[in-house]
Amino acid sequence: MERKVFQLGDVVQMKKSHPCGSNEMEIIRMGMDIRIKCVGCQHSVLIPRAKFEKNMKKVLRSNAIDEAQQETL
Numbered sequence: 001m002e003r004k005v006f007q008l009g010d011v012v013q014m015k016k017s018h019p020c021g022s023n024e025m026e027i028i029r030m031g032m033d034i035r036i037k038c039v040g041c042q043h044s045v046l047i048p049r050a051k052f053e054k055n056m057k058k059v060l061r062s063n064a065i066d067e068a069q070q071e072t073l
């Protein structure tokens with residue numbers, strides 16, 4: 001089974017979109033639970049890590065690879 005890799009500051013795409021219409025979330029806190037912030041409306045929610053991993057589709061932008069992908073600015 002594929003293990004999802006993500007870290008603080010990553011912008012991820014969720015399977016279900018937020019009521020505001022955006023499905024991009026930024027990880028703003030990591031721990032037992034993960035706090036994510038909606039890129040569309042800035043609303044933040046705290047969800048259990050297992051649920052987050054289940055609902056996350058993929059990492060769109062990661063701090064780890066940011067330096068190689070700065071041209072998107």
Ligand SMILES: [Zn+2]
Binds near residue numbers: 020022038
């Ligand atoms: Zn939203």
